Amino acid sequence: MERHEIEAFLTLAEELHFRRTSERLGLAQGRVSQTIKKLERRIGVPLFERTSRRVALTAIGEQLRDDLLPAHRQIQRAVARATETGRGIGGTLRVGYSGPMIAETILKAAERFRARYPGSDVQIQEVQLCDPFGPIRSGRVHVQITERPVTEPDLTVGPLVLAAPRALMVPDHHPLARRASVSLEDLAGASLVTITGSVAPYWLDHHYPRSTPAGRTIPRGPTAMYWPELLTLVAAGGGVSPACATVERYYARPGITWVPFHDAPPVEFGFLWPASGETARVRAFVELCPTVA
Structure with missing residues (x-):
């Protein structure tokens, strides 16, 4: 069987409709019909039962479909793998x-x-x-x-x-821990624990601002190189620190209360x-x- 015969047969076996098969294959309906007839002559038996109202597979047609499908899918996967590798995706x-x-x-x-x-x-x-x-x-x-x-x-x-929304991590004993929410202005009354290292100043100032929207100075507290160290400093009372609110479920621990901001921009x-x-x-x-x- 040639490739176009296999594709015509399997597509018609799935659609059971000559017009839809021709549209999927991009061929004239007469071409599909000729291909199937040629295939049936070569095999020597009908593969489809045709009436004016329906198209159905014969028993031998069903057998041929079931035998061809695994091999055809394997060929398609092989071609797709080669194509994507050639494009540099593999x-x-x-x-x-x-x-x-x-x-x-x-x-x-x-x-x-x-x-x-x-x-x-x-x-x-x-x-x-x-x-x-x-x-x-x-x-x-x-x-x-x-x-x-x-x-x-x-x-x-x-x-x-x-x-994701922002929250403020505060020590359990901190006054802000009793709040339902906090404002960026509240940072002026707290010491801010920040990240240090090879961090761009503009990035640091965006996530750990030096002043509130009203221009009040935000005091700087101790710094941490890594996230676990920052959590330890906050829990120990070293200060407060803003974070993505949705990560609380990963980092919730004794000593820290997560209080949502009601006016801070989301973390993108x-x-x-x-x-x-x-x-x-x-x-x-x-x-x-x-x-x-």
Whole structure:
């Protein structure tokens, strides 16, 4: 059997309608009919029962369909794998993330990515807040999802993946811990625990502001290199610290109360990759991930 005969037969076996089959294959209806008749003459028996009202598979037609389908699907997968590999989508993609909530999204996207692009793999790596652009610049990751803003000339800012409300982490004994919500103005009366390291000043000032919207100074407290260290400082009474509210379920611990902000902008998480590193593999993952998020 030739390929066009197999495709015509299997499509008609699925549609059981000559017009719909011809539309799916992009062929004239008469061409489909001729192909099926030629195939039936070669096999020597009818494969379809035709009346003015319906088309149905014969017993031998059903047998042929069941025998052909697995092989045909395997051929389709092989062609798809070769095509995607040729486009540069096959292979390993290393994806960075800055928090457990984003890791969950990436893991779900990775599973769908592997299914859609056979021969591909996705490896994930946590990116520390103290060095948010180090792994992407060194090539340890090809693309990452991180907190905005990102304004770096050597990095391309991709689409937004998700946005989440902010909360303030405060020691249990702090006066703000008894509040139903807090305001950005409340930060003027508290010591702010912040992240230090290779952090862009504009990023630091966005997430750990130096003044309130009304212009009041926000006192600076101790600094931390890593997230667990920051949690320890807050729990020990070293100060307060803003965070993405939805990660409380990952980091809830004794000594810290999470109080929602009622006037702070959301934390936005988006893609970024090297300006010189936009590959077909990166683009394919970037396009797929927001549908999962």
